[in-house]
Amino acid sequence: DxxxxxxxxxxxxxxxxxxxxxxxxxxxxxxxxxxxxxxxxxxxxxxxxxxxxxxxxxxxxxxxxxxxxxxRVGAALVGQWELEITSDSGSRKQLLRVNPDLSGIFGPIAIKKIDLNNDEVAFKTVLEFGEQKFEISFTGKLDDRKLTGELTSSRGTRQVTGQKIRRTPAKQRSRQTRKPFRKPDILFVPTPQEAVDKMLELAEVKKDDLLYDLGCGNGIIVVTAAKRYGCKAVGYDIARKRVKESLANVEKSNVGHLVRIEQRDIFTLDLSKADVITLYLLP
Known part of the structure; x- marks a missing residue:
């Protein structure tokens, strides 16, 4: 308690x-x-x-x-999973973390409850943007250190295969802490200004809000939020090149007093202080 x-x-x-x-x-x-x-x-x-x-x-x-x-119930499921999500447009990787109480984090999205019935795994969450709601659900099967299933959203159904990430021995982990960032594995595509405007409109951003943009790319979302709504914003990206582009865009737009850019792995962030969180995903 x-x-x-x-x-x-x-x-x-x-x-x-x-x-x-x-x-x-x-x-x-x-x-x-x-x-x-x-x-x-x-x-x-x-x-x-x-x-x-x-x-x-x-x-x-x-x-x-x-x-x-x-x-422990669900012991085989508890831990870190690397998922590969495949659709007609290609595949992308996503992390799933399952906590001992069977709550979890799917990418940057918190999952309140992950259901486990024998070898059947399922979870569901609803994302809200203004008055619009988007439901994401997963159903699959657990087989030792492998997880297979389907991820369903308003964009359709995608196939999912996953592998449990083995825990690294303590000595090896201490050596790896010198390399804080994993290699970026996602293709960067600039967010269209039209999409940025709609995202911020749906999120009902206000001047007193603190906005986090996950995978900020060239900084267009945080810059637009600061210029249009006057709110504070933080952009996070794992790629050094993207961070430099974002910083240049912030300086060019003269919003450095409102916007901060950091090179971080978004899967390690504490999102609890943010009022608004944005994340642009490719279809």
Missing amino acids: EEGKLAADWQSQWGEHEITDVNFKAGKLTFKRKSKIQDRQWESTFEGTIKAHALSGTITSERGDITAEGK
Whole structure:
């Protein structure tokens, strides 16, 4: 909760159970349980350890000790996935991150709940631009470290294949931190001014807004937002060449007091401070 206290539920087809005093530290999990089945009530305690996605421990009560073992639901799905989305116009790569609570992030889009039923995976989200709503949904199957399925939106249905990204050992990760940016893998196509105007209109941008543009390219969106609406804007792009183009456009348009350009990987950004987020995707 907001105070940092842990809580838990015990779901069972037999009786009612209440979990209290949940503590987890250094891989060790403990809690107390009050149980009631018909007229009988009793208390028990649990002490165990969590390693990766596995839980093992002992439940102790007046009836003695019982060994308990568990496995995280959705363990095979939790982690980082590299997806390849294919349509008639070609293919593009996208990252999907699945959190332990089965929420996630699809590219820059937050997913509240990812459903997992045996090997079937599904999620749905709705993007709102002004009064218009766009629904994106995914249905697929999980097979060990592979994910296949279909992504459906107002633009049609696209085939998706994915591979789970293996975790890099700590020593190797520490060496890689010297290279903060991965190589850009997306073709840059300037956003048409007509599309920019419509995007900002649908987003109902206001002067007091903070706008983030993901993959800012030549900076046309942030520059237009600053000039037309007088709002502050930040453009992010992973490619150094695009960042230089954006900075030049900002200087030329004399909006440097409102616009900031940064070379960043958009999949690592904290978007919580933005009032408006723009992202131009090729059809």
